[in-house]
Amino acid sequence: MFQVFIRTFFDPPSRRSVPALWLCLCLAAPAAAQTGTIRGTVQDADAQPLPGVHVVVAGTPRGTATDAAGRYRLEGLPAGEHLLAVSAVGFRRAERTVRLAPGDTLTVNFVLEEVVLQSGEVVVTASRRAQLSNTAPVSLSVMTPRELETRNVVALDEALRYVPGVQVQENQVNVRGASGFAYNTGSRVLLLLDGATLLTPDSDGLPLDALPMAQVEQIEVLKGPGSALYGSGALGGVVHVITKPFPETPSSSVRLFGGVYEPVRYALWREKWDDAGRARPFGGATLTHARRLNDRLGFWFNLAYRADTGYLNFSRLWLVQGYAKVGYRPRPGLRLDVLAGLLARERDNFLFWNGGRDALNPGNLSFTPGTSPTGTNDAFNNQFSLLPAFTHVVSEQVFYTLKARLFAVVIRPIDDVTGKPRSVADGTLGFRYGGETQVNWQVRPGHHLTTGASFDANLTRSSFYVTTDGDELGGQPEAALFAQWEATPGNHLQAVAGLRFDAYRIDAAETVTRLSPKLNLAYTPGPSLTLRAAFGQGFRVPSLAERFTDNRDFVPIARNPELRPEESTSVEAGLRTLLPLSRTGGIRLDLALFWNDLANLIEPKFVPERRAFQFVNLTRARIRGLEAALDLDLADERVRTRLGYTFLDANDRTAGAPLPFRPRHLLLASLDARLIGPLEAGFDYRFASRPERVESDFARFVPDADLLVDTRVLDLRLAVRHGGLHLAFLVKNALEYYYLERPAYLAAPRNYTLRLQWTH
Amino acid sequence: MRVPLYLLAAVLSGCDHGLAPPETPPAGAIRGVVTYTGTWPPRSEVRDLRFVALRFIPRDTTDLLQLNRMVFSETLAYGVPADTFFIDNVEAGTFPFSGVAQRFGTDPLAWRPVGLYRENGGLFQVRPGEVTELSLTVDFANPPPFPP
Numbered sequence: 074m075f076q077v078f079i080r081t082f083f084d085p086p087s088r089r090s091v092p093a094l095w096l097c098l099c100l101a102a103p104a105a106a107q108t109g110t111i112r113g114t115v116q117d118a119d120a121q122p123l124p125g126v127h128v129v130v131a132g133t134p135r136g137t138a139t140d141a142a143g144r145y146r147l148e149g150l151p152a153g154e155h156l157l158a159v160s161a162v163g164f165r166r167a168e169r170t171v172r173l174a175p176g177d178t179l180t181v182n183f184v185l186e187e188v189v190l191q192s193g194e195v196v197v198t199a200s201r202r203a204q205l206s207n208t209a210p211v212s213l214s215v216m217t218p219r220e221l222e223t224r225n226v227v228a229l230d231e232a233l234r235y236v237p238g239v240q241v242q243e244n245q246v247n248v249r250g251a252s253g254f255a256y257n258t259g260s261r262v263l264l265l266l267d268g269a270t271l272l273t274p275d276s277d278g279l280p281l282d283a284l285p286m287a288q289v290e291q292i293e294v295l296k297g298p299g300s301a302l303y304g305s306g307a308l309g310g311v312v313h314v315i316t317k318p319f320p321e322t323p324s325s326s327v328r329l330f331g332g333v334y335e336p337v338r339y340a341l342w343r344e345k346w347d348d349a350g351r352a353r354p355f356g357g358a359t360l361t362h363a364r365r366l367n368d369r370l371g372f373w374f375n376l377a378y379r380a381d382t383g384y385l386n387f388s389r390l391w392l393v394q395g396y397a398k399v400g401y402r403p404r405p406g407l408r409l410d411v412l413a414g415l416l417a418r419e420r421d422n423f424l425f426w427n428g429g430r431d432a433l434n435p436g437n438l439s440f441t442p443g444t445s446p447t448g449t450n451d452a453f454n455n456q457f458s459l460l461p462a463f464t465h466v467v468s469e470q471v472f473y474t475l476k477a478r479l480f481a482v483v484i485r486p487i488d489d490v491t492g493k494p495r496s497v498a499d500g501t502l503g504f505r506y507g508g509e510t511q512v513n514w515q516v517r518p519g520h521h522l523t524t525g526a527s528f529d530a531n532l533t534r535s536s537f538y539v540t541t542d543g544d545e546l547g548g549q550p551e552a553a554l555f556a557q558w559e560a561t562p563g564n565h566l567q568a569v570a571g572l573r574f575d576a577y578r579i580d581a582a583e584t585v586t587r588l589s590p591k592l593n594l595a596y597t598p599g600p601s602l603t604l605r606a607a608f609g610q611g612f613r614v615p616s617l618a619e620r621f622t623d624n625r626d627f628v629p630i631a632r633n634p635e636l637r638p639e640e641s642t643s644v645e646a647g648l649r650t651l652l653p654l655s656r657t658g659g660i661r662l663d664l665a666l667f668w669n670d671l672a673n674l675i676e677p678k679f680v681p682e683r684r685a686f687q688f689v690n691l692t693r694a695r696i697r698g699l700e701a702a703l704d705l706d707l708a709d710e711r712v713r714t715r716l717g718y719t720f721l722d723a724n725d726r727t728a729g730a731p732l733p734f735r736p737r738h739l740l741l742a743s744l745d746a747r748l749i750g751p752l753e754a755g756f757d758y759r760f761a762s763r764p765e766r767v768e769s770d771f772a773r774f775v776p777d778a779d780l781l782v783d784t785r786v787l788d789l790r791l792a793v794r795h796g797g798l799h800l801a802f803l804v805k806n807a808l809e810y811y812y813l814e815r816p817a818y819l820a821a822p823r824n825y826t827l828r829l830q831w832t833h
Numbered sequence: 834m835r836v837p838l839y840l841l842a843a844v845l846s847g848c849d850h851g852l853a854p855p856e857t858p859p860a861g862a863i864r865g866v867v868t869y870t871g872t873w874p875p876r877s878e879v880r881d882l883r884f885v886a887l888r889f890i891p892r893d894t895t896d897l898l899q900l901n902r903m904v905f906s907e908t909l910a911y912g913v914p915a916d917t918f919f920i921d922n923v924e925a926g927t928f929p930f931s932g933v934a935q936r937f938g939t940d941p942l943a944w945r946p947v948g949l950y951r952e953n954g955g956l957f958q959v960r961p962g963e964v965t966e967l968s969l970t971v972d973f974a975n976p977p978p979f980p981p
Contacts, residue, residue: 341854428901429855625940681893684940776901782852811851819852 109177112146115139115159116184123161123185124320125290127195131156131168135466140321140365149405151469152177159183160195160205198265198293198313200559200569201302201523202513210569210593210605212296212647212665212700214238218289218317223745223755223790225330225803225828227357227379229264229292230281233312236294237702237717237741240761242734242815246279248296249667250696250721251309251641253734253768254815258688259616259675261639263299263306265313267412269460269478272306274503275533277616279312280480283416283456285375285396287328287359290317296700297667298611298643301571301591304527304553308611308641308671316412319371319400323364325833331356332826334384337433338809346386346433355381355824372399384821385423386434387449392418406466416456419487419494423449425817428776432819436775453494455483470515478529479506503533503617519561528552531617538621539632547617551577557591569593577614577638585638587612603649611641619675619688629685636675637690643669654707661704668697676733679770686770693726696735717741731765734815736784738762751795757788767816775817784812784820799830859961863904863920866967867933867948871974873912878937882909884918884969886931886950886957893980897934897944909933929956930981933971947976 115126122143129136130150139145152175160166165186171179199209206215214236226232230241240247242254252261258276265271266284273280292314299307333352337343343350357380363373374397381390396414403409427436435449459479466472484501485494507529514522530550540547557571571591578584591609598604615636623632647665654660674692679685703716719739723732738760745755761784772778787808792801803826814820865884873879884906891897906918932949948971949955959965 338850339854341857429852430857432852432854773899773901777855780852780855785851809850811853813852 107152107175108149109152109173109175109179110146110148111150111155111157111171111173111179111181112144113179113181113183114143115145115161116143116182118184118186120184124324125317126159126161126183126185128157128159128183131158138318141324142322144321157181159185161185196291196293197268197315198295198299198311200521200557201268201511202521210567210595211607212238212645212663212667214294214296214702216292216294218291221286221289221292222799222830223753223792223801224757224788225801225826227286227330227359227377228281229279229284229286229312229314232286232292233294234759235741235743235757237715238296238700238719238739239294240736240739243818244278244281245815246312247735248294248310249669249698249700249719250723250732250735251669251671253674253676253732258618258622259613260306261309261613263303263311265303265311266458267316267410267460267462268313268474269412269462269476269509270303270306270505270507270529271458271478271480272505273456273482274480274505274531274617275482275484275501275535276618277306277613280416280456280482282392282418283394283414283458284314285316285377285394285414287326287361287377288316288363288373288375288396288398290315296665297607297645297669298589298591298609298641300575300587300589300611301573301609302555302557304555304573304575304589305551305577305587305612305614305638308613308639309669316398317363317373319365319373319398320363321365323362325362326360326830328359328828328830329356330358330826330828332803332824334821335809335823335825337384337822338811341430342433345427345431348382348386349384349433353382353384355379369402370400372397374398383421383423384433384824385426385819387421387451388423390418390420392416392420394418408464410462410464412458412460412462414456414458416454418454418456419451420454421449421451423818425775425778426819429780430777436817451487452500453485453487455481457481471512473510473512475508475510477506477508479504481505482533484535499536501533501535501537503531503535505529505531521559522556523559524554524556526552526554533617535617535621537624538617539623540621540634547621549577549579549614549617551575551614565597567593567595567597575612580634585614587638587640601651605645605647605649607643607645607647609643611643613639613675615639615675615688622688625685630677631680631683631685631687633687633689636688637673639674639690640672641669643667654705659706663700663702665700666698667700668695670695676768677770679773691727692732694724694732695726696721696723696732698722712744712746714745715741715743725766733766733768734764736761736764751793753792753794755790757786759786759788760784771816778816780813781816782812785810786812786820797832799828799832801828801830802826803828858924860922861925861959861961862964863906863918863923863959864964864966865906865918865969866915867909867918868915868968868970869913869972870970871972874973876911879911879935880938881936881944882911882947883907883934884909884920884931885934885946886920886923886928888926888928890930891980896980904928905934923959925959925961927956927958931955931957931967932977933969935973945976946979947971947973949977949981 115123124141126139128145137145152173154172156170158168167183195203196206197203199211233239234241238249246262248262260279264279295311299311333354337349359377361375365371377394379392383389394416398412401409425436426432427434461477463475482503486500488495509527511525532548534546553575555573559569561567573589575587589610593607595605620634620636621632622630624630645667649663652660671694673690675688676691677686678689680687698721700719705714723735725732740760742758763781763783767779786806789804789807806823809823812820886904888902904923906920909916932946934944935947936944948969950969
């Protein structure tokens with residue numbers, strides 16, 4: 074039986090049905106004169122309905138997903154013979170050939186057999202179109218809603234901590250060492266929400282709090298440059314958050330959680346901050362609802378509230394966030410989705426500590442005693458996003474999408490005296506807006522052309538900025554053309570070639586252009602092995618904050634409008650293999666060797682002539698290494714484990730020294746086990762070796778900034794599921810291990826969370 | 834199954850608890866007398882005035898930004914013929930360069946020395962539990978060369 078699964082999984086792409094575009098999964102084909110309907114249900118072996126299962130017509134862009142009752146319906150299919158392919162994470166893929174007569178309505182039911190290996194998930198980030206993950210000729214990791222739920226993930230950074238090769242340094246995401254540490258200014262990892270770029274307009278940072286985590290279908294992490302498809306920002310990788318489709322029957326959930334940070338162990342730290350001797354609470358609630366109003370209209374919303382007293386002095390947080398998605402299908406083949414979100418957040422930003430002996434209090438660069446610490450600032454933050462997308466299936470072979478995006482940010486500093494937000498004139502007001510069109514054309518079976526164009530503009534006014542013309546308004550419009558050709562010559566080889574042209578207007582007098590090529594190959598010599606090779610180039614345009622920030626309130630920073638884009642060239646070779654251990658269990662192994670040359674890396678550097686820090690193009694670097702990801706499924710599906718190890722050799726070729734802030738070793742180990750009855754347990758263990766080098770300029774100002782240790786974190790969880798109820802108890806950092814999330818910033822001590830979720 | 838895996842993880846983690854507060858170093862104190870000669874500059878040009886002791890010899894003004902490697906007094910009084918200062922809880926060690934620094938502009942880095950401690954080649958030590966006595970003279974009209 075397992076050989077069948079193996080054969081199905083590893084069949085060459087040309088003989089396997091691959092859904093053509095995830096974005097079109099819920100689309101029906103254009104109406105035709107000789108058409109029919111296929112409907113049915115998808116259940117597991119226990120006759121339980123399976124929601125969210127992808128049902129596609131092989132070799133076409135037609136497809137849908139099952140509703141909460143496991144039902145699906147495909148209308149407007151042309152008469153004739155069709156191969157239906159059904160796939161879901163955690164289940165063996167099923168296929169069935171049916172013959173549809175004109176005007177017929179066929180009922181085709183499926184029973185999926187559960188497997189533990191997540192071998193057949195549909196991913197979209199690697200090629201801007203849907204494909205099974207094992208066919209993606211690049212390194213890609215996927216997180217499922219189940220993984221997010223079991224860990225009580227409420228923000229994106231918490232999710233990414235559990236992805237092999239990814240390190241989160243407080244609010245900065247680091248994929249295979251691509252990013253150092255720059256206070257979330259200029260991310261080298263691009264964030265996409267349903268395919269739309271979502272970087273903050275002022276600093277190009279990731280809005281980690283502003284995502285509807287309870288409505289996430291999956292998170293894909295592309296490792297390596299993605300600029301050939303996604304442009305600037307994808308220098309080191311892409312994180313793609315994909316939200317759920319609309320269910321056929323209404324679905325609701327309520328999640329409540331609360332917990333405490335344990336008082337810190339050391340008396341010296343407690344002496345410096347009275348609250349450190351007490352348990353510090355946090356908690357939150359999330360409410361979701363999703364439904365189809367009729368055959369044409371569906372929606373979901375996600376409301377979240379979170380409050381955290383923080384484990385550091387001046388690190389409080391509260392936020393309210395709402396997201397809604399509306400989908401309208403006026404007729405088969407047309408679809409309009411609008412995703413909109415709003416965030417209100419007040420947060421103390423703890424910038425740096427007051428030294429290793431006073432780790433819980435912010436430091437102070439001021440000579441004047443009694444003034445506010447400069448190691449923290451607090452701000453009231455509003456974010457608004459609007460992401461409409463329109464898709465039109467023109468024919469069996471061609472469809473296109475039109476997308477627009479608006480992301481607005483308002484930051485108002487909190488007045489030290491009144492405790493209220495000050496005017497936006499004292500803070501930041503930023504807009505990032507743009508549009509994109511993409512055409513997918515299946516030229517002939519096994520040959521896909523994806524092409525498109527995009528435009529973005531960025532307009533930000535900040536009291537921290539002094540722009541080239543002297544005012545506080547910065548802008549950086551950009552336009553791009555991209556194309557990608559995928560071919561599957563023969564039964565064993567898949568080739569992908571892509572090219573993107575980007576133009577960025579730096580100021581009125583200068584426009585910077587970049588060509589970003591990519592070439593991917595995947596070779597499947599046998600049923601249990603896939604070899605892959607990838608070449609790609611990436612770049613990142615400096616953020617407005619890096620170019621124009623000119624401020625001395627916290628750390629002296631001088632602007633640098635002359636910054637040039639960062640660039641990267643990457644090659645990678647890897648393999649995936651699947652070895653069966655039992656009827657349903659087995660080992661899935663993914664190995665990758667990567668080599669990344671980086672040029673013009675932007676880093677904050679103290680510039681003596683300016684007597685301030687400046688973001689400068691400083692470094693040529695080389696990051697090479699290997700990554701191994703191992704999924705094991707043991708004990709007849711009752712135990713699932715994941716091991717990920719990444720070795721990084723990151724060198725600053727300008728300085729002839731290790732690249733700062735990068736660990737040499739990253740290790741991730743996870744286990745989930747079903748115990749007795751409804752009882753489940755699991756753990757995650759994360760290890761990152763101490764960075765070999767810390768930027769010395771930072772240590773000039775901040776006491777003990779070079780004080781770093783390994784990261785060794787063990788998280789435990791115990792849960793009970795009964796019907797729609799899920800009660801979980803989580804202990805994070807269970808070993809009470811103190812470490813630094815990034816220099817001069819202590820990570821969370823041991824903390825306990827009790828979580829109750831009801832889903833209907 | 835759970836217990837062995839927990840143990841495995843614990844072994845991987847080692848027995849330490851990671852970062853711990855560094856040992857509190859032995860500390861002493863500095864007491865000083867500053868005598869002013871000559872004419873005081875306008876108040877607007879003396880935005881701040883402090884005794885500053887460095888644990889290193891600066892090469893240029895940017896070296897003064899190594900706040901972690903220096904200690905400084907409370908603000909000294911303006912327009913007086915002499916003043917005293919006392920700095921408690923100073924981590925014991927050697928200070929090869931120290932003096933009175935004047936902040937002359939709005940820039941947080943606009944500082945300059947206006948009088949150096951010159952005895953013993955400008956070097957003094959703070960010993961655990963002891964108070965080190967210093968005396969300095971400041972002449973705003975004849976500031977010492979900087980860098981030294």
